[in-house]
Amino acid sequence: MKEDYNLHLEDSMIYRSLKQAKQNVEGSEIDQYAKLWDYCHELLSQNPGSTVKMSTIPQQEGPPIFHRLYICFDACKRGFKEGCRPMIGLDGCFLKGYFGGQLLTAVGGDANNHIFVIAYAVVDVENKDNWKWFLELLHEDLGDYTRHGWQFVSDMQKGLIPALQEVMPGVEHRFCVWHLWKNFCKMFKDKQLKDVVWVCAKSTTPQQFNTEMDKLKAMNKSAWDYLSKFPPNTWSRDYLF
Template sequence: MYRAMEMAKDIIEGTEKEQYGKLHNYLSELLKANPGSTCTMSTHPQPEGLPKFRSLYICLEACKRGFKHGCRPFICLDGTFLKGYFGGQLLTAVGQDANNHLFPIAYAVVDAETKENWKWFLHLLHEDIGDYKEFGWNFMSDKQKGLVPALQEVMPRVSHRFCVMHMWQNLNKGWKDKELKGALWQCARAMTDLEFNNAMAYVKRINVGAWEYLSSYEQSSWSKSGFSEWPKVDNVTNNNAESFNATIVGMRGKSILTMLEEMRFYIMRVMAQHKDALASYTGKLAPIQMSRLEKEKKEGNYWEAQWVGDDEHNIFEVRRHGHRVTVNTLERTCTCRKWQLTGLPCCHGVAAIQRKNH
Protein backbone atom coordinates (compact mmCIF):
# COMPACT_ATOMS: atom_id res chain seq x y z
CA MET A 1 0.00 0.00 0.00
CA TYR A 2 2.78 2.42 0.96
CA ARG A 3 4.64 1.70 -2.30
CA ALA A 4 1.47 2.31 -4.30
CA MET A 5 0.96 5.65 -2.56
CA GLU A 6 4.55 6.64 -3.29
CA MET A 7 4.11 5.78 -6.98
CA ALA A 8 0.87 7.76 -7.13
CA LYS A 9 2.60 10.71 -5.47
CA ASP A 10 5.44 10.57 -8.02
CA ILE A 11 2.97 10.48 -10.91
CA ILE A 12 0.98 13.44 -9.55
CA GLU A 13 4.07 15.48 -8.68
CA GLY A 14 5.62 14.73 -12.04
CA THR A 15 2.49 15.82 -13.88
CA GLU A 16 2.37 19.04 -11.87
CA LYS A 17 6.02 19.82 -12.58
CA GLU A 18 5.51 19.18 -16.29
CA GLN A 19 2.58 21.62 -16.38
CA TYR A 20 4.58 24.34 -14.61
CA GLY A 21 7.27 23.84 -17.23
CA LYS A 22 4.74 24.58 -19.98
CA LEU A 23 3.41 27.83 -18.51
CA HIS A 24 5.51 30.13 -20.72
CA ASN A 25 4.22 28.37 -23.85
CA TYR A 26 0.64 28.50 -22.53
CA LEU A 27 0.79 32.27 -21.91
CA SER A 28 2.28 32.79 -25.38
CA GLU A 29 -0.60 30.87 -26.93
CA LEU A 30 -3.09 32.93 -24.92
CA LEU A 31 -1.60 36.13 -26.33
CA LYS A 32 -1.73 34.79 -29.89
CA ALA A 33 -5.40 33.82 -29.51
CA ASN A 34 -6.34 36.99 -27.58
CA PRO A 35 -4.29 39.95 -28.90
CA GLY A 36 -4.21 42.84 -26.46
CA SER A 37 -4.40 40.61 -23.38
CA THR A 38 -1.92 40.86 -20.53
CA CYS A 39 -0.30 37.52 -19.71
CA THR A 40 2.87 37.60 -17.66
CA MET A 41 4.81 35.37 -15.31
CA SER A 42 7.65 35.83 -12.81
CA THR A 43 10.03 33.29 -11.30
CA HIS A 44 12.63 32.95 -8.53
CA PRO A 45 16.12 32.23 -9.94
CA GLN A 46 17.80 29.15 -8.45
CA PRO A 47 21.58 28.66 -7.99
CA GLU A 48 21.24 25.24 -9.57
CA GLY A 49 18.55 24.00 -11.89
CA LEU A 50 15.53 25.70 -13.44
CA PRO A 51 13.94 28.87 -11.98
CA LYS A 52 11.17 28.36 -9.40
CA PHE A 53 7.65 29.58 -10.17
CA ARG A 54 6.62 32.74 -8.28
CA SER A 55 3.50 34.19 -9.91
CA LEU A 56 1.49 34.64 -13.09
CA TYR A 57 -1.13 37.21 -14.09
CA ILE A 58 -3.84 37.03 -16.77
CA CYS A 59 -6.19 39.76 -17.96
CA LEU A 60 -7.90 38.77 -21.21
CA GLU A 61 -8.55 41.53 -23.74
CA ALA A 62 -12.30 40.85 -23.80
CA CYS A 63 -12.45 41.21 -20.00
CA LYS A 64 -10.32 44.34 -20.04
CA ARG A 65 -12.34 46.03 -22.78
CA GLY A 66 -15.70 44.84 -21.45
CA PHE A 67 -15.03 46.18 -17.97
CA LYS A 68 -13.92 49.61 -19.15
CA HIS A 69 -16.77 50.04 -21.63
CA GLY A 70 -19.68 48.21 -20.01
CA CYS A 71 -19.29 47.98 -16.23
CA ARG A 72 -19.53 50.39 -13.35
CA PRO A 73 -16.25 51.55 -11.73
CA PHE A 74 -16.50 49.05 -8.88
CA ILE A 75 -14.05 46.17 -8.35
CA CYS A 76 -14.16 43.33 -5.83
CA LEU A 77 -10.81 41.86 -4.79
CA ASP A 78 -10.31 38.51 -3.14
CA GLY A 79 -7.73 35.80 -2.55
CA THR A 80 -8.32 32.09 -2.05
CA PHE A 81 -6.08 29.06 -1.62
CA LEU A 82 -5.35 26.49 -4.33
CA LYS A 83 -5.82 22.84 -3.44
CA GLY A 84 -3.35 21.34 -5.92
CA TYR A 85 -0.17 19.47 -5.00
CA PHE A 86 2.00 22.60 -4.81
CA GLY A 87 -0.65 24.86 -3.23
CA GLY A 88 -0.46 28.61 -3.76
CA GLN A 89 -3.05 31.39 -3.82
CA LEU A 90 -5.46 32.64 -6.48
CA LEU A 91 -5.99 36.42 -6.54
CA THR A 92 -9.03 37.74 -8.40
CA ALA A 93 -10.52 41.07 -9.48
CA VAL A 94 -14.24 40.91 -10.33
CA GLY A 95 -16.51 43.69 -11.61
CA GLN A 96 -20.26 44.06 -11.96
CA ASP A 97 -22.01 44.66 -15.28
CA ALA A 98 -25.13 46.70 -16.01
CA ASN A 99 -27.38 43.75 -15.20
CA ASN A 100 -25.59 43.11 -11.87
CA HIS A 101 -23.88 39.96 -13.20
CA LEU A 102 -20.36 39.34 -11.91
CA PHE A 103 -17.74 40.20 -14.52
CA PRO A 104 -14.24 38.67 -14.06
CA ILE A 105 -11.53 41.20 -14.93
CA ALA A 106 -8.20 39.62 -14.02
CA TYR A 107 -6.75 36.75 -12.00
CA ALA A 108 -3.35 35.68 -10.79
CA VAL A 109 -1.66 32.66 -9.24
CA VAL A 110 0.98 33.46 -6.61
CA ASP A 111 3.10 31.37 -4.29
CA ALA A 112 1.70 33.06 -1.17
CA GLU A 113 -0.71 35.83 -0.20
CA THR A 114 1.63 38.63 0.80
CA LYS A 115 1.76 42.40 0.55
CA GLU A 116 4.38 42.20 -2.22
CA ASN A 117 2.28 39.80 -4.31
CA TRP A 118 -0.80 41.99 -3.90
CA LYS A 119 1.24 45.03 -4.96
CA TRP A 120 2.45 43.16 -8.04
CA PHE A 121 -1.13 42.16 -8.91
CA LEU A 122 -2.55 45.66 -8.32
CA HIS A 123 0.20 47.35 -10.38
CA LEU A 124 -0.67 45.16 -13.37
CA LEU A 125 -4.40 45.66 -12.83
CA HIS A 126 -3.85 49.42 -12.65
CA GLU A 127 -2.03 49.38 -15.98
CA ASP A 128 -4.82 47.33 -17.58
CA ILE A 129 -7.90 49.26 -16.44
CA GLY A 130 -6.48 52.79 -16.45
CA ASP A 131 -5.87 55.53 -13.92
CA TYR A 132 -7.97 55.08 -10.79
CA LYS A 133 -8.15 58.87 -10.30
CA GLU A 134 -9.42 59.51 -13.82
CA PHE A 135 -12.05 56.77 -13.79
CA GLY A 136 -12.87 56.87 -10.08
CA TRP A 137 -12.43 53.16 -9.38
CA ASN A 138 -13.94 51.94 -6.09
CA PHE A 139 -12.71 48.72 -4.49
CA MET A 140 -14.24 46.23 -2.09
CA SER A 141 -12.57 43.37 -0.23
CA ASP A 142 -12.23 41.48 3.00
CA LYS A 143 -9.15 42.25 5.08
CA GLN A 144 -7.00 39.91 3.00
CA LYS A 145 -3.44 39.43 4.21
CA GLY A 146 -1.33 42.32 2.90
CA LEU A 147 -4.06 43.71 0.63
CA VAL A 148 -5.00 46.90 2.52
CA PRO A 149 -1.48 48.40 2.71
CA ALA A 150 -0.70 47.23 -0.83
CA LEU A 151 -3.78 48.96 -2.24
CA GLN A 152 -2.96 52.20 -0.43
CA GLU A 153 0.60 52.14 -1.77
CA VAL A 154 -0.34 51.38 -5.36
CA MET A 155 -3.43 53.65 -5.44
CA PRO A 156 -3.17 56.16 -2.57
CA ARG A 157 -6.47 57.44 -1.12
CA VAL A 158 -8.53 55.23 -3.43
CA SER A 159 -12.07 54.51 -2.20
CA HIS A 160 -11.99 51.12 -0.45
CA ARG A 161 -14.96 49.34 1.13
CA PHE A 162 -14.87 46.35 3.47
CA CYS A 163 -17.29 43.44 3.32
CA VAL A 164 -19.81 43.75 6.17
CA MET A 165 -20.37 39.99 6.24
CA HIS A 166 -16.67 39.53 6.99
CA MET A 167 -16.90 42.17 9.73
CA TRP A 168 -19.83 40.32 11.28
CA GLN A 169 -17.93 37.03 11.19
CA ASN A 170 -15.13 38.69 13.15
CA LEU A 171 -17.60 40.15 15.65
CA ASN A 172 -19.40 36.84 15.99
CA LYS A 173 -16.23 35.16 17.25
CA GLY A 174 -16.38 37.27 20.39
CA TRP A 175 -20.04 38.16 20.73
CA LYS A 176 -22.72 35.77 19.50
CA ASP A 177 -25.70 38.11 19.75
CA LYS A 178 -28.62 38.29 17.27
CA GLU A 179 -29.52 41.78 18.47
CA LEU A 180 -25.96 42.93 17.80
CA LYS A 181 -26.08 41.38 14.32
CA GLY A 182 -29.24 43.33 13.51
CA ALA A 183 -27.67 46.54 14.78
CA LEU A 184 -24.54 45.97 12.66
CA TRP A 185 -26.58 45.57 9.49
CA GLN A 186 -28.64 48.60 10.46
CA CYS A 187 -25.41 50.62 10.56
CA ALA A 188 -24.25 49.21 7.22
CA ARG A 189 -27.55 49.94 5.46
CA ALA A 190 -27.98 53.44 6.93
CA MET A 191 -28.24 55.94 4.09
CA THR A 192 -27.61 59.16 6.02
CA ASP A 193 -25.27 60.31 8.77
CA LEU A 194 -28.20 60.68 11.16
CA GLU A 195 -29.33 57.09 10.58
CA PHE A 196 -25.76 55.85 10.97
CA ASN A 197 -25.13 57.75 14.20
CA ASN A 198 -28.40 56.50 15.70
CA ALA A 199 -27.56 52.90 14.73
CA MET A 200 -24.05 53.19 16.18
CA ALA A 201 -25.48 54.60 19.43
CA TYR A 202 -27.71 51.53 19.58
CA VAL A 203 -24.66 49.26 19.09
CA LYS A 204 -22.88 51.06 21.94
CA ARG A 205 -25.84 50.45 24.27
CA ILE A 206 -25.79 46.75 23.36
CA ASN A 207 -22.04 46.10 23.49
CA VAL A 208 -19.27 48.67 24.02
CA GLY A 209 -16.59 46.25 22.78
CA ALA A 210 -18.40 45.75 19.47
CA TRP A 211 -18.89 49.51 19.17
CA GLU A 212 -15.15 50.07 19.63
CA TYR A 213 -14.39 47.44 16.97
CA LEU A 214 -16.79 49.05 14.45
CA SER A 215 -15.49 52.54 15.28
CA SER A 216 -12.02 51.42 14.17
CA TYR A 217 -13.34 51.34 10.59
CA GLU A 218 -13.92 54.53 8.60
CA GLN A 219 -17.63 55.16 8.08
CA SER A 220 -17.03 55.46 4.33
CA SER A 221 -15.57 51.94 4.21
CA TRP A 222 -18.61 49.95 5.37
CA SER A 223 -21.78 52.07 5.69
CA LYS A 224 -23.90 53.28 2.77
CA SER A 225 -24.12 56.63 4.55
CA GLY A 226 -20.45 57.23 3.76
CA PHE A 227 -20.16 55.59 0.32
CA SER A 228 -19.07 57.53 -2.72
CA GLU A 229 -21.99 58.36 -5.01
CA TRP A 230 -19.86 58.02 -8.15
CA PRO A 231 -19.92 54.24 -8.93
CA LYS A 232 -23.73 53.86 -8.53
CA VAL A 233 -23.23 50.66 -6.52
CA ASP A 234 -24.52 50.34 -2.95
CA ASN A 235 -23.12 46.86 -2.21
CA VAL A 236 -22.08 46.23 1.41
CA THR A 237 -20.77 42.69 0.86
CA ASN A 238 -18.06 41.18 -1.33
CA ASN A 239 -20.51 38.76 -2.96
CA ASN A 240 -19.16 39.19 -6.50
CA ALA A 241 -15.69 37.88 -5.66
CA GLU A 242 -17.06 35.28 -3.24
CA SER A 243 -19.48 33.97 -5.89
CA PHE A 244 -16.73 33.74 -8.48
CA ASN A 245 -14.47 31.81 -6.11
CA ALA A 246 -17.34 29.49 -5.14
CA THR A 247 -18.05 28.78 -8.82
CA ILE A 248 -14.46 27.78 -9.58
CA VAL A 249 -13.93 25.83 -6.34
CA GLY A 250 -13.76 22.53 -8.24
CA MET A 251 -11.08 23.91 -10.55
CA ARG A 252 -8.79 25.04 -7.73
CA GLY A 253 -7.71 21.48 -6.93
CA LYS A 254 -6.49 20.67 -10.44
CA SER A 255 -3.05 20.95 -12.04
CA ILE A 256 -2.20 24.53 -12.88
CA LEU A 257 -2.60 24.38 -16.68
CA THR A 258 -5.85 22.44 -16.38
CA MET A 259 -7.16 24.97 -13.87
CA LEU A 260 -6.19 27.99 -15.97
CA GLU A 261 -7.77 26.53 -19.10
CA GLU A 262 -11.00 25.67 -17.31
CA MET A 263 -11.16 29.17 -15.84
CA ARG A 264 -10.62 30.74 -19.27
CA PHE A 265 -13.35 28.56 -20.78
CA TYR A 266 -15.74 29.34 -17.91
CA ILE A 267 -15.23 33.10 -18.32
CA MET A 268 -15.74 32.87 -22.08
CA ARG A 269 -18.89 30.75 -21.70
CA VAL A 270 -20.49 32.98 -19.06
CA MET A 271 -19.79 36.17 -21.02
CA ALA A 272 -21.31 34.61 -24.14
CA GLN A 273 -24.39 33.42 -22.20
CA HIS A 274 -25.00 36.87 -20.73
CA LYS A 275 -24.54 38.51 -24.11
CA ASP A 276 -26.93 36.06 -25.77
CA ALA A 277 -29.56 36.50 -23.04
CA LEU A 278 -29.65 40.28 -23.60
CA ALA A 279 -29.27 40.22 -27.40
CA SER A 280 -33.02 40.45 -28.04
CA TYR A 281 -33.84 42.64 -25.04
CA THR A 282 -35.15 46.06 -26.08
CA GLY A 283 -35.65 47.90 -22.77
CA LYS A 284 -33.80 51.11 -21.95
CA LEU A 285 -32.65 49.64 -18.64
CA ALA A 286 -31.09 46.24 -18.00
CA PRO A 287 -33.71 43.70 -16.79
CA ILE A 288 -32.55 43.60 -13.15
CA GLN A 289 -32.52 47.41 -12.96
CA MET A 290 -35.97 47.56 -14.53
CA SER A 291 -37.20 45.14 -11.89
CA ARG A 292 -35.77 47.32 -9.11
CA LEU A 293 -37.35 50.42 -10.64
CA GLU A 294 -40.77 48.74 -10.78
CA LYS A 295 -40.56 48.08 -7.03
CA GLU A 296 -39.75 51.74 -6.40
CA LYS A 297 -42.68 52.79 -8.59
CA LYS A 298 -45.09 50.67 -6.55
CA GLU A 299 -43.75 52.09 -3.30
CA GLY A 300 -43.86 55.62 -4.75
CA ASN A 301 -47.66 55.41 -4.99
CA TYR A 302 -47.83 55.64 -1.18
CA TRP A 303 -45.89 58.92 -1.00
CA GLU A 304 -47.26 62.43 -1.55
CA ALA A 305 -45.11 64.91 -3.47
CA GLN A 306 -45.63 68.68 -3.06
CA TRP A 307 -43.89 71.23 -5.26
CA VAL A 308 -42.08 73.82 -3.10
CA GLY A 309 -42.54 76.69 -5.58
CA ASP A 310 -39.12 77.01 -7.25
CA ASP A 311 -39.14 78.67 -10.68
CA GLU A 312 -37.81 75.59 -12.49
CA HIS A 313 -40.42 73.29 -10.91
CA ASN A 314 -37.77 70.75 -9.89
CA ILE A 315 -37.81 70.68 -6.09
CA PHE A 316 -40.42 68.73 -4.16
CA GLU A 317 -41.12 67.85 -0.55
CA VAL A 318 -42.20 64.22 -0.41
CA ARG A 319 -43.90 62.90 2.73
CA ARG A 320 -45.69 59.97 4.30
CA HIS A 321 -46.76 59.32 7.90
CA GLY A 322 -44.76 62.30 9.18
CA HIS A 323 -41.55 61.30 7.35
CA ARG A 324 -40.34 63.98 4.92
CA VAL A 325 -37.56 64.15 2.33
CA THR A 326 -36.57 66.66 -0.34
CA VAL A 327 -36.22 65.65 -4.00
CA ASN A 328 -34.58 67.60 -6.81
CA THR A 329 -35.62 66.05 -10.13
CA LEU A 330 -33.15 68.13 -12.17
CA GLU A 331 -30.11 67.09 -10.12
CA ARG A 332 -31.61 63.62 -9.53
CA THR A 333 -31.08 63.75 -5.80
CA CYS A 334 -33.07 62.86 -2.71
CA THR A 335 -32.13 63.52 0.90
CA CYS A 336 -32.52 59.77 1.55
CA ARG A 337 -29.46 59.37 -0.80
CA LYS A 338 -30.71 56.20 -2.45
CA TRP A 339 -31.08 57.90 -5.85
CA GLN A 340 -27.50 59.18 -5.68
CA LEU A 341 -26.04 55.85 -4.57
CA THR A 342 -27.76 53.60 -7.11
CA GLY A 343 -28.50 55.89 -10.05
CA LEU A 344 -32.14 54.72 -9.98
CA PRO A 345 -34.93 56.97 -8.67
CA CYS A 346 -35.99 56.03 -5.15
CA CYS A 347 -39.68 55.83 -4.27
CA HIS A 348 -39.57 59.52 -3.25
CA GLY A 349 -38.03 60.46 -6.60
CA VAL A 350 -40.68 58.40 -8.39
CA ALA A 351 -43.44 60.27 -6.52
CA ALA A 352 -41.94 63.63 -7.54
CA ILE A 353 -41.51 62.56 -11.17
CA GLN A 354 -45.12 61.37 -11.29
CA ARG A 355 -46.26 64.66 -9.72
CA LYS A 356 -44.64 66.44 -12.70
CA ASN A 357 -46.42 64.03 -15.08
CA HIS A 358 -43.01 62.99 -16.47
Protein backbone atom coordinates in the same frame (compact mmCIF):
# COMPACT_ATOMS: atom_id res chain seq x y z
CA MET B 1 -14.02 -3.05 -1.20
CA LYS B 2 -15.11 -4.77 1.97
CA GLU B 3 -18.54 -5.67 0.62
CA ASP B 4 -17.57 -6.60 -2.94
CA TYR B 5 -14.16 -8.20 -2.47
CA ASN B 6 -13.89 -8.89 1.27
CA LEU B 7 -10.71 -6.79 1.45
CA HIS B 8 -9.58 -4.41 4.16
CA LEU B 9 -7.56 -1.42 2.95
CA GLU B 10 -5.61 0.97 5.16
CA ASP B 11 -6.27 4.68 4.73
CA SER B 12 -2.67 5.27 3.66
CA MET B 13 -2.99 2.68 0.89
CA ILE B 14 -6.21 4.29 -0.38
CA TYR B 15 -4.55 7.72 -0.34
CA ARG B 16 -1.55 6.50 -2.36
CA SER B 17 -3.81 4.73 -4.86
CA LEU B 18 -5.98 7.82 -5.40
CA LYS B 19 -2.88 9.97 -5.81
CA GLN B 20 -1.47 7.61 -8.44
CA ALA B 21 -4.81 7.39 -10.25
CA LYS B 22 -5.07 11.18 -10.37
CA GLN B 23 -1.56 11.43 -11.79
CA ASN B 24 -2.37 8.80 -14.44
CA VAL B 25 -5.46 10.75 -15.53
CA GLU B 26 -4.30 14.38 -15.17
CA GLY B 27 -0.54 13.99 -15.45
CA SER B 28 2.22 15.11 -13.10
CA GLU B 29 1.78 18.59 -11.58
CA ILE B 30 5.55 19.01 -11.57
CA ASP B 31 5.74 18.34 -15.32
CA GLN B 32 2.88 20.76 -15.95
CA TYR B 33 4.84 23.65 -14.43
CA ALA B 34 7.46 23.14 -17.13
CA LYS B 35 4.79 23.94 -19.75
CA LEU B 36 3.79 27.31 -18.28
CA TRP B 37 5.96 29.39 -20.63
CA ASP B 38 4.35 27.66 -23.62
CA TYR B 39 0.94 28.26 -22.04
CA CYS B 40 1.67 32.00 -21.64
CA HIS B 41 2.86 32.35 -25.25
CA GLU B 42 -0.23 30.50 -26.50
CA LEU B 43 -2.53 32.80 -24.52
CA LEU B 44 -0.89 35.87 -26.04
CA SER B 45 -0.94 34.48 -29.58
CA GLN B 46 -4.64 33.56 -29.38
CA ASN B 47 -5.73 36.67 -27.42
CA PRO B 48 -3.97 39.76 -28.86
CA GLY B 49 -3.91 42.71 -26.51
CA SER B 50 -4.02 40.56 -23.39
CA THR B 51 -1.57 40.85 -20.50
CA VAL B 52 0.19 37.70 -19.32
CA LYS B 53 3.11 38.11 -16.93
CA MET B 54 5.01 35.30 -15.26
CA SER B 55 8.08 35.50 -13.02
CA THR B 56 10.36 32.77 -11.72
CA ILE B 57 13.06 32.42 -9.07
CA PRO B 58 16.47 31.44 -10.55
CA GLN B 59 18.29 28.47 -9.03
CA GLN B 60 22.04 27.84 -9.02
CA GLU B 61 21.42 24.25 -9.95
CA GLY B 62 18.44 23.08 -11.95
CA PRO B 63 15.58 24.94 -13.63
CA PRO B 64 14.04 28.09 -12.12
CA ILE B 65 11.13 27.82 -9.66
CA PHE B 66 7.69 29.27 -10.42
CA HIS B 67 7.01 32.50 -8.51
CA ARG B 68 3.82 34.17 -9.77
CA LEU B 69 1.57 34.52 -12.82
CA TYR B 70 -0.81 37.35 -13.83
CA ILE B 71 -3.48 37.06 -16.53
CA CYS B 72 -5.85 39.72 -17.87
CA PHE B 73 -7.53 38.99 -21.21
CA ASP B 74 -8.09 41.86 -23.62
CA ALA B 75 -11.81 41.04 -23.83
CA CYS B 76 -12.04 41.34 -20.05
CA LYS B 77 -10.31 44.72 -20.04
CA ARG B 78 -12.60 46.15 -22.71
CA GLY B 79 -15.70 44.48 -21.36
CA PHE B 80 -15.20 45.90 -17.89
CA LYS B 81 -14.46 49.45 -19.05
CA GLU B 82 -17.31 49.54 -21.57
CA GLY B 83 -20.10 47.68 -19.81
CA CYS B 84 -19.55 47.37 -16.05
CA ARG B 85 -19.86 49.58 -13.01
CA PRO B 86 -16.62 51.29 -11.88
CA MET B 87 -16.49 49.14 -8.72
CA ILE B 88 -13.75 46.49 -8.48
CA GLY B 89 -13.81 43.69 -5.93
CA LEU B 90 -10.47 42.34 -4.72
CA ASP B 91 -10.06 39.01 -2.96
CA GLY B 92 -7.60 36.21 -2.34
CA CYS B 93 -8.06 32.54 -1.55
CA PHE B 94 -5.98 29.43 -0.97
CA LEU B 95 -5.24 26.99 -3.77
CA LYS B 96 -5.75 23.40 -2.67
CA GLY B 97 -3.42 21.74 -5.15
CA TYR B 98 -0.30 19.82 -4.21
CA PHE B 99 1.91 22.93 -4.32
CA GLY B 100 -0.56 25.30 -2.64
CA GLY B 101 -0.27 29.03 -3.25
CA GLN B 102 -2.82 31.84 -3.41
CA LEU B 103 -5.24 33.02 -6.09
CA LEU B 104 -5.67 36.82 -6.26
CA THR B 105 -8.68 38.11 -8.19
CA ALA B 106 -10.17 41.37 -9.43
CA VAL B 107 -13.84 41.22 -10.43
CA GLY B 108 -16.52 43.70 -11.44
CA GLY B 109 -20.32 43.67 -11.70
CA ASP B 110 -22.14 43.84 -15.02
CA ALA B 111 -25.59 45.29 -15.80
CA ASN B 112 -27.24 41.98 -14.84
CA ASN B 113 -25.60 42.00 -11.40
CA HIS B 114 -23.42 39.08 -12.45
CA ILE B 115 -19.75 38.71 -11.54
CA PHE B 116 -17.42 39.84 -14.32
CA VAL B 117 -13.84 38.56 -14.05
CA ILE B 118 -11.28 41.25 -14.86
CA ALA B 119 -7.93 39.72 -13.94
CA TYR B 120 -6.41 37.05 -11.72
CA ALA B 121 -3.01 35.93 -10.51
CA VAL B 122 -1.43 32.90 -8.91
CA VAL B 123 1.19 33.79 -6.28
CA ASP B 124 3.20 31.87 -3.70
CA VAL B 125 1.85 33.76 -0.69
CA GLU B 126 -0.60 36.57 0.05
CA ASN B 127 1.40 39.59 1.21
CA LYS B 128 1.93 43.26 0.45
CA ASP B 129 4.58 42.65 -2.21
CA ASN B 130 2.40 40.30 -4.25
CA TRP B 131 -0.68 42.51 -3.91
CA LYS B 132 1.33 45.54 -5.02
CA TRP B 133 2.63 43.64 -8.05
CA PHE B 134 -0.91 42.54 -8.92
CA LEU B 135 -2.40 46.04 -8.49
CA GLU B 136 0.33 47.72 -10.53
CA LEU B 137 -0.40 45.43 -13.48
CA LEU B 138 -4.15 45.88 -13.01
CA HIS B 139 -3.74 49.67 -12.99
CA GLU B 140 -1.76 49.53 -16.23
CA ASP B 141 -4.47 47.42 -17.85
CA LEU B 142 -7.47 49.49 -16.76
CA GLY B 143 -5.99 52.97 -16.98
CA ASP B 144 -5.62 55.83 -14.52
CA TYR B 145 -7.94 55.45 -11.53
CA THR B 146 -8.47 59.20 -11.12
CA ARG B 147 -9.65 59.63 -14.70
CA HIS B 148 -11.91 56.58 -14.76
CA GLY B 149 -13.11 56.86 -11.16
CA TRP B 150 -12.30 53.28 -10.20
CA GLN B 151 -13.40 52.29 -6.69
CA PHE B 152 -12.48 49.15 -4.76
CA VAL B 153 -14.15 46.89 -2.23
CA SER B 154 -12.45 44.07 -0.35
CA ASP B 155 -12.02 42.17 2.86
CA MET B 156 -9.02 43.04 5.04
CA GLN B 157 -6.67 40.87 2.97
CA LYS B 158 -3.08 40.52 4.15
CA GLY B 159 -1.08 43.48 2.85
CA LEU B 160 -3.81 44.66 0.48
CA ILE B 161 -4.75 47.98 2.08
CA PRO B 162 -1.22 49.50 2.23
CA ALA B 163 -0.41 48.11 -1.23
CA LEU B 164 -3.53 49.71 -2.72
CA GLN B 165 -2.73 53.11 -1.21
CA GLU B 166 0.83 52.95 -2.54
CA VAL B 167 -0.22 52.07 -6.09
CA MET B 168 -3.30 54.35 -6.17
CA PRO B 169 -3.01 56.98 -3.43
CA GLY B 170 -6.34 58.28 -2.15
CA VAL B 171 -8.41 55.82 -4.18
CA GLU B 172 -11.92 55.10 -2.85
CA HIS B 173 -11.74 51.82 -0.91
CA ARG B 174 -14.59 50.15 0.98
CA PHE B 175 -14.90 47.04 3.07
CA CYS B 176 -17.17 44.14 2.21
CA VAL B 177 -19.86 44.18 4.93
CA TRP B 178 -20.42 40.44 4.58
CA HIS B 179 -16.80 39.72 5.54
CA LEU B 180 -16.93 42.34 8.28
CA TRP B 181 -20.10 40.74 9.67
CA LYS B 182 -18.61 37.22 9.53
CA ASN B 183 -15.56 38.38 11.48
CA PHE B 184 -17.84 40.18 13.95
CA CYS B 185 -19.86 36.98 14.49
CA LYS B 186 -16.73 35.04 15.44
CA MET B 187 -16.30 37.28 18.49
CA PHE B 188 -19.89 38.18 19.34
CA LYS B 189 -22.49 35.41 19.28
CA ASP B 190 -25.57 37.34 20.39
CA LYS B 191 -28.11 37.49 17.52
CA GLN B 192 -29.27 40.97 18.48
CA LEU B 193 -25.72 42.29 18.17
CA LYS B 194 -25.31 40.61 14.79
CA ASP B 195 -28.49 42.26 13.50
CA VAL B 196 -27.31 45.72 14.55
CA VAL B 197 -24.33 45.45 12.19
CA TRP B 198 -26.65 45.22 9.18
CA VAL B 199 -28.87 48.01 10.47
CA CYS B 200 -25.82 50.28 10.71
CA ALA B 201 -24.60 49.23 7.27
CA LYS B 202 -27.99 49.97 5.70
CA SER B 203 -28.47 53.33 7.42
CA THR B 204 -29.38 56.05 4.96
CA THR B 205 -28.39 59.10 7.03
CA PRO B 206 -25.51 59.87 9.42
CA GLN B 207 -28.05 60.52 12.17
CA GLN B 208 -29.54 57.04 11.81
CA PHE B 209 -26.07 55.48 11.75
CA ASN B 210 -24.98 57.29 14.91
CA THR B 211 -28.23 56.37 16.67
CA GLU B 212 -27.77 52.68 15.88
CA MET B 213 -24.12 52.78 16.94
CA ASP B 214 -25.16 54.38 20.25
CA LYS B 215 -27.63 51.52 20.78
CA LEU B 216 -24.85 49.03 20.10
CA LYS B 217 -22.58 50.80 22.59
CA ALA B 218 -25.26 50.54 25.28
CA MET B 219 -25.73 46.83 24.53
CA ASN B 220 -22.07 45.81 24.34
CA LYS B 221 -19.14 48.21 24.64
CA SER B 222 -16.66 45.68 23.17
CA ALA B 223 -18.79 45.20 20.06
CA TRP B 224 -19.00 48.96 19.63
CA ASP B 225 -15.22 49.27 20.02
CA TYR B 226 -14.72 46.66 17.29
CA LEU B 227 -16.99 48.34 14.74
CA SER B 228 -15.67 51.80 15.59
CA LYS B 229 -12.28 50.75 14.21
CA PHE B 230 -13.73 50.94 10.70
CA PRO B 231 -14.44 54.41 9.28
CA PRO B 232 -18.19 54.71 8.50
CA ASN B 233 -17.49 55.79 4.92
CA THR B 234 -15.93 52.36 4.22
CA TRP B 235 -18.94 50.23 5.10
CA SER B 236 -22.12 52.25 5.76
CA ARG B 237 -24.55 53.21 2.99
CA ASP B 238 -25.21 56.75 4.25
CA TYR B 239 -21.58 57.74 3.67
CA LEU B 240 -21.38 56.34 0.13
CA PHE B 241 -23.21 59.12 -1.70
